[in-house]
Amino acid sequence: MKKRYSEEQIIKAIKEHEAGAKVDEICRRMGISSGTFYNWRSKYAGMEVNACFG
Template sequence: MKTSRFRGSQILGILKQAEAGAPVPEICREHGISSATFYKWRSKYGGMDASLMVRLKELEDENRRLKKMYAEERLKAEIIKEALEKKA
């Protein structure tokens, strides 16, 4: 998964510039991001502070780990099921 070149505090700073009234195209040009990226960030992080953003990242990481664990366990169960069917 590609990581962002911007940290959470930088993203929040960019969003606060827009809230202060700076035009979005100018902000995007200044920071070298696309308008689609800006609006994606605004929908995901709009109204958050730094502590909420950190918590969101932690929850996303935990969710990713749990999905991986589930996939591995499901694969093990399928292998065991196939082995038992061949044995019987």
Template sequence: MKKKRYTEEQIIGAIKQHESGVKVDDICRQLNISQGTFYNWRSKYAGLEVSEAKRLKELESENAKLKKLLAEKLLENEAMKDVLSKKW
């Protein structure tokens, strides 16, 4: 089964529906998701607006890039230490 991706707008819209009184079962049936997925969304996006959610996603991707760069630099430094520390 192909995994369907939902946009931040759809996720936040579903959470707002729940806050307005719609049952979780109805929302899950409408979006064809499990209750666990809905509660994961709610824990991540509760209280956010769409613009804040987009900014959060941008920050997460930027953070991942920076972590990757740091890991590469640390690996490079470790390799240089190994090369320089060997006795000739």
């Protein structure tokens, strides 16, 4: 089964949430359930994206 989102995209979504974005807003934009988001958060929380965004 192919992953729909890269780790980079997942970590960016988690960072958005940490910065104050609402979970339901992120989920609606990405087309995922809140359960998926919370699973991602428990798996990837505290990880950094190894790329420069600017």
